[in-house]
Amino acid sequence: MAGMKLTKSPLAPETTPILPQIAGVEFAVGSNGFYGNRNDVFIARFEQPASAAGVFTRSSTCSADVDWCREALSAGQGEASALVVNAGNSNAFTGAAGVAKNNATIAAVTQLNNSKSSSVFLAATGVIGEPLEPEFIADKVREIWPKLGTASLNDAGEAFMTTDTFPKASTASASIDGVEVQIGGIAKGSGMIMPNMATMLGYVFTDANLSPSVCQALLARYTDSTFNCITVDGDTSTSDTFMLFATRKVGPLIEDVNDERIADFSVAFHKVMHDLAIQIVRDGEGATKLVDITVTGAASVSSAKIIATSIANSPLVKTALAASDANWGRIVMAVGKTDQPVNRDALSISFGDVEVARNGMRVPDYSEDAASKACQAQEISIRVDVGVGDAQAQVWTCDLTHGYVDINGAYRT
Template identity: 45%
Template sequence: MKIITGGVTAPIGFRAAGMYSGIKKKQKKQLDLALLVSEQEGPIAGVFTTNQVVAAPVVLDRLHLKKGVGRAILVNSGNANACTGPDGMRVAKEMAQLAATALDCPPHTIFVGSTGVIGQPLPIDCIRNAVPLLLARVTRRGGNEAAQAIMTTDLKPKQVAVRARLGGRMVTVGGMAKGSGMIHPNMATMLGYLTTDAVIGRSALQTALSQAVDQSFNCITVDGDTSTNDTVLLLANGMAGNQTLKPGSADFRKFCAMVETVCRTLALKICWDGEGVTKVVRVEVVRARSTTAAKQIAQTIATSNLVKTALFGGDANWGRVMAALGRAGVPIDPALVSLQFGDVPMVRNGQGLGRGAEQKLTKVFRAKEFTIRVDLAQGKAGAHMWTTDLSYEYVRINASYRS
């Protein structure tokens, strides 16, 4: 597998574009509408928010996913089209119909996405006027434009693509994502759109995406909030011409690894672009009794505001990690627990290793990325999460988000 330049338009047969349509504030004129198009339709897989308050685009995409065929994805930023009642659903359906008419394809092959402020009507007139212009702009080089158009508080567009030989042909998986705040499983508040030119069935495609999301987007947290619009879609068009990837085969496992690499790379890009973030830390729990227990502990530590503020301040307060571990709701034996920050052991058999270890930790905290390793000495299972520090800047950004 090789990481290559490009994003969603790296696979054969995909084109994209982004433009300013008028949804975002006029004085800034930031790109706010993206279109991703495949030359031919193909199977599509999806994973969506677990929030009970669900935006209209998610409701519509779930309905379209039942047909299992995709051709294009139309996404706006600046407005979430969430908590907008029947009118919001009507607007989401019109978005799909506008793209379907322009591409001369069935509406159920169009998937839509929205991101931005919740509770405000989405100005469909802006999209209605823009879609023909947007379609005229789509090119193989338009992925970067599209990645910019789906951004909200993101500081930079997020893209990646990988390529490998599968089934006798070169197969590519590409992706773009947006996310900066309200990041938390399940599924981390974000939009993610992946493409591939692989020949693969719908069920196998869904398996590959679900597994990849579980090991990537479901393993990051910035602020413990999830939103109403979280969506990850993976569209395949089969234009690589490889032999069909079948579950259980070596090539299918390689494909799954490719999808996971794209998802993990995008997930970490989201962490690094998190609002006010200065550090990204991997919380790794080992020797737990079960994977479920390990995940619960990792998530409790990763979402602790006291742990996150200590990371920001460079405070060697390992007691906050122990306290979070103890309240995770998982039976443990504190006398068996060991903690390690980076390459510095801090706790062994439930007891701190003293001021000397804390002084060594100062060097670890200077790094922008390191691992907190929690050894429970109870079993053979493990899990991980990526978390970020919590800074003054995060509060500043979110105190004035709507203004």
């Protein structure tokens, strides 16, 4: 499955944070052997009904698991009893066989847990289009169910990696009405990354007592500025899923997302989402540079985002950055191709603190050396003003290197 040994991204954080124990949820991990001996499946089980919310890929060829999660969230009104996630096979484009596999998995959980189908959530990531036997995951669930409570959230975060070179984890605590609550999040993703409502797979758990509607409102509030602002290759996965689970064990019941008692929690949750999203870019396949692109002076926020994304996805921009080349002409090109309102003759461009173009031309005192130096950094900020309005947007991406070509010639998605 994993066609090659991947070395850890040079952009990886130095250490993985140790995630807190979240009251009211326990984990088990196991291996189906898709990646040698390492774990490639995890279960989360909630002690009492947890609040669940999710955002999912907008792909019209989404996986059976995404179909199911949407259906379950709606049918069960955001009540969760368990989550089963496997790597190695995405169960996308598997037709009736994919639905049969899901039904068998859900049946296994409801029998073990004495819970409703609609409270069981699923996700899968890996090869597209290869149906598994119906009981394949169900058998594994039955095998590792007795081990619930023996694994940590960090263990779960390692068990759904595919081409990831490091596990993505983030944590924060917050005070709700004077009571401290915990937040722990995990995510996976490395290629096929241009989420459209979510990332590859990401889960945040909290022990706070949030209603399902508050969970959904928090996701809606922060997804656009975090997971929907990252791109590795402009390719949108069939399995993108990001979910928030609140075990409701700690603190007062919150039923309104605008309740001022969760102001602190909201900030902390946003930070965790942002952190996980950026970690995915840091693990972009073959990435050697983390690039943030801010477009200002646009006609609207959506226009600013389209332009920033065009720059972020341009193979010519990305290969230049890989070579530490401050090739701002390609940024001009990527702005121009978007069909968005821009004023060519008012355009300005900076790399870090180095302004290279102003009013539609190279700056008079342009220094190739200074611009190149700004592009040699491992983290590069590009700022483009398109000179037509007041709106802005920021997008994060990475460079395009030989590593990307290697990984994607060798790995069967």
